[in-house]
Amino acid sequence: MGTPHRILSQDELNRALIERQMLRERADLGAFATIERLFGIQAQEPKSPYIGLWTRLENFRAEELEDLLVSRHAVRILLMRGTIHLVSAQDALALRPLTQIKLDRELQSGPFASRLRGLDLDAVAEAGRKILEDTPQGTADAGKRLLERWPDREHTVLGNALRNKLALVQLPPRGLWHRSGRAVCTTLEAWLDQEQHPMSLETLVLRYLKAFGPATVMDAQQWSGLTRLAETFEALRPQLVTFGNEAGKELFDLPDAPRPDPGTPVPVRLLPEFDNILLAHADRRRVIADDRLGVVVGGKPTVLVDGYVVATWSITKDSTITVDYLDSLPPSRQKAVAEECDRLQDWIRT
Template structure:
């Protein structure tokens, strides 16, 4: 059992996330390989895929959403992800227990005490399947049955209890809109069927490994995955990180040389690689986690976060450096900004 330092873990993550070399694959194949794309901000998946794919065209992703081959839905860690339709049907049931716990202990818990949440969910399902709308709007229609509860509280219960898809135009590149929802089953015309937890762990490692059990639990929001890793142990290889914690990986997964050169990349808000591990130092130092929590797009230089970036009203991209970089590195950042700026022009 060898030891993998931060640079080795960084290069493995960069390689698997298609950030060393842009991949020649479809947007749908990329979304499935990445096992979902963070999508709290409607435009983020477009920037994330542009950073990872050759000749990515926004219309390709727009078509996936309008053709119902991909959806925006509440999944890992209780956040909105863009996933393929088949992954949505397989992942969403696994997340239900975590979302139920959030209703019992989260900010709305006290205001939902004494409410039959299953009854709220079934009533909400009828409303949202009959006419897609915002969860707060559906909450208003539920108030005659629960008149002592705020409509926003009832709407939040629907958000967690039902597998709700945010419908286009929400999430389209050239236009968007408010979050209008219907149930996943209604939108796709197929039932949910939970993915095996072993498959979940294997696909996580393919996209984010090598990783500890705690890393996988941080990414998914699930608990008790140690049992799954133990079941899979004969199929996996193991290492130690510099702190001595056990890392698991797929035997044939890429683990590049720690000194492998990697290019500058611009990442969107809440990019997957910044949120997929309990120990995030493989890509961002602990004292910089605030930029992720604050929802700022980030810049990778030599595989690590060194700056944030933003798009101004005139569509000009500005960079705010955390580190003082040599001019050669800043030039590479400016060139990557120019490439993205060309893409986002109307």
């Protein structure tokens, strides 16, 4: 009979996640190193990574991230779970090949599947590659060009096929803080002048645990959009430590990763839309209650108090931040939330 796992409480899992996601204390670290340490930042909303970095870093300046995008050290690209992420250039080249299976599956069973039936998707992708590498443009625009060869199809459907079949980077000014623009794309290979080189699944799991552990196999699959990772965890088991959670599931972790005391104080933090801390686990109760997941799905920025989601926030046209509480908080906690909102308002207005 094996040794029983030590059970980690929700508060212990919360503090571990808060620590690894750099939300306990703002770090004196550069944006590039942070993006790699976090293993990517969710970026469906073009400006959300700026808020995500501001809430984690001392003295973060929006220009620092803008420079990374313009200099091609970081890119915005479709990755985990078929969503746009901000990642370092090298992580994009290593992660994007691993997502292809899920993106191909989406084309076969997603909303466009019936309208893609009978189409040679590899031929569409190759034709689209030439168009987008010659002249970066939106995928729907490239789809219109493809109508010359496939006139019986819809340009939006052809464009969606390119979105899934090709590793497409959204080019600046899309994603810049001080100005933005529509999603104009070219291929990752053309933008970086490098070929994709998939990282091993072992490396993927180890980096995931470093950023989000302790975690179950299902947690890692939820974050990545990949399946059948149990074999990878088993291969890594001799290098890892294991725990149990309150639901009786096995958790894996790196031996030397931080697992702070559950009573460790955590300051108020404002999170942007779809922050990865809310999306990186199958069981998200370590940071948000099940009955509140709708605020994440709805794309609302959230407020962490004592490590847990207790409110949503929004910003008006004059950069005033308003808070909608989900819980009744004592005056001292509300004061701390108001002070953090003031700090963000000041940063946005500079």
